[in-house]
Structure formats: C-alpha cells, structure tokens
Amino acid sequence: MLRTSLLRTSRTAIVRSSLQTRRAHAISNPTLANIEKRWESMPPNEQAELWMSLRDRMKTNWVEMTLQEKKAAYYIAFGAHGPRSVTPPGEGWKVAGYTALGVGVSFVIFVAIRMAAGPAPLTMNREYQEATNEYLKAQNSEPLSGISSEGYVGKGQVQSSPKQK
Amino acid sequence: MLNLLSLSFLSSCDSPRPWGLYFQDSATPQMEGLVELHDNIMFYLVIILFGSPISHKYLNHALILILIAFPSFKLLYLMDEVSDPAIYQYPDFLNTEDEFIEFDSYLVPESDLEEGALRMLEVDNRVIIPELTHVRFIITAADVIHSFACPALGIKCDAYPGRLNQVSVLINREGVFYGLTEQWPKL
Secondary structure, three states: OHHHHHHHHHHHHHHHHHHHHHHOOOOOHHHHOOHHHHHHHOOHHHHHHHHHHHHHHHOOOHHHOOHHHHHHHHHHHHOOOHHHOOOOOOHHHHHHHHHHHHHHHHHHHHHHHHHHOOOOOOOOOHHHHHHHHHHHHHOOOOOOOOOOOOOOOOOOOOOOOOOOO | OHHHHHHHOOOOOOOOOOOOOOOOOOOOHHHHHHHHHHHHHHHHHHHHHHOHHHHHHHOOHHHHHHHHHHHHHHHHHHHHOOOOOOOOOHHHOEOOOOOEOOOOOOEOOHHHOOOOOOOOOOEOOOOOOOOOOEEEEEEOEOOOOEEEEEHHHOEEEEEOEOOOEEEEEEOOOOOOOOOOOOOOOOO
C-alpha cells in the first residue's frame, strides 16, 4: 500500500520534472526586446505563441526566468494595452466637445418647447401675487416663520414682473 | 446674500412659496419630528462633506448609519402609530337641515379663481377638522392610484382603489393647510 503510493508519487514527480525541463528553455532576448512597442502590432497567432511559451516558462521556478521574460510576462498580463491602453491625446477634448454638443442640442430643444408653450397662467404677475400675499395674511398662513409671522420682511409670493397692459 | 438665503430658502409656510427649498411651517408633532430628522441628517452630511478629518477619525460609516437609522425608525414607528381618534366621525355631525355632512371637494379651475387665491391648490369645499384632537383620515381612491398629502401636517398617504389606508394627525394650531396629490396620473 505504502509502496505503491510512494511509487505513484515519485512517478508523477518524474513526469512533472521532465515536462518542466522540456519547456524550460529561456525565450531568446531578441524575441522579447521592446515587447511594449511591438505587442499591439503583432499578428494574433504570434501573440498567442509568445504568450503560450511565456506561460510555460512561468510554470517553472520563477527565479530561473530571465529579466526580459519577467518584464514581458508582466506587460502582456497587466500592461497598458487593449482595454488598459493609455488614453490617446485629445480624448478629453473630444469628450468635452461631444458633451457640450449634447448640452447645446438640449438647450435648443428646451427653447423650442418654450416657444411653442402657451402663455403663463394668470397668476404669474405681480398684482395677482400681491393679492395672494394679502389673501394668505388674511387666513394667517405661515404664522411661525412665514408671511404672517411678526416682523416678516420677505416678498412672500411675489416673483413675477408687473402685468403688461 | 444671507438675507436672501434666509428669506427664500429657510422661510416656511402652510402653502408652497416660490423657489422654496425648506419645509412649510409644521402644524403637527410628526411634522416637527420630520423637520428635526432632516436637520439631524443634514448635520451628519455636512460633517462628512466638510469635516473629513473629524469624520475620518471619529465617525465610521456604520456609526453614521446607526446615528441616522435609529431616529429614523423611531419617527417612522411613531408616525405609523394610529392613535385612537376622537369618537366622532364626520357623518356623526348634522347640518342645519338635519342631514349627514357629506360633501365633494374639487379643485377650483384656473378660470374660477378669485383674486389672490392659490392656483391648483384651492378647493371649492374645504375639509374642516378640529385642532388638538386626534384625527384619523381614511383614504381610498375610486379609479387609479392617487395620494393624499399635506406638507404642513407631515402626511402623505397613497390612495388605492379597493384599499383603505389610514393616517392620523394631531393639529396643534389653527390654519389653512394646502396639500396636493403626490401621484400624478391626475389630481
């Protein structure tokens, strides 16, 4: 029992170590040089190939990896490419421009709707609103801090310009 | 500027006022509770926003949530409590012809407003209720979902067809309190 399990463990260990040695050839430096510059222009199959070989290298002891390999593996995994790529110059201005355009268009729509709207309600003039103030005072509205309170000096309901004759 | 702030934003009323940002004058204890809760929460928000060294050191999020949640729940359950109303109901009173008091109250259209009356708030028959008496409103709707709300009394209650909702108030001063539905399929 013990013997068989020991045997099995040693056998798998041998297989694993042979696998590791088979893939443990360091990738040549020229292949990895300037990977930051070349990565995005590389054809996809080359990218895949390079990444697979780097992945195999990462299955060995990382101490054995060359500095170039470590840098390349880090760049491919976490570097500024694809969704993490650096924003191209002028992007901020583009965003600001489109936002301003959107705001402008909505302002035009707003003005158009305002122009198509009917006249303001009959209550929207100074005379009516002054009458409203008297009306509210007569029924003692807002007695604590509002229009009917002692020493009130505000405008009450008045917010519009006088009625145009 | 300070004058403008204090007049425009902080003045309160029984009726809405132009550009008003604060509450109407309260007329019930529960509205006072609501205003106080609002002010408390605003205090914590100001501390969080502008007093970050203090809040980072002494207030963590859970503590702030607890400080907000406990008064909030307390107020919620206090308001939810329907006190025993006075024993009278509206139909208990008779008018001069010995008929039950029963009436419709509709919004006054803009064309019929008398000078100075509040547009879209004025009704043809006002509901008259006693002050310093526990009053219970029983609210329902006939067609779609409406709502019964009166800011100065601190009540807002949805009105559903086929369902009775109730809210109670204790009005502690005389006044005319305007309210409006807060659901907008129609008034």
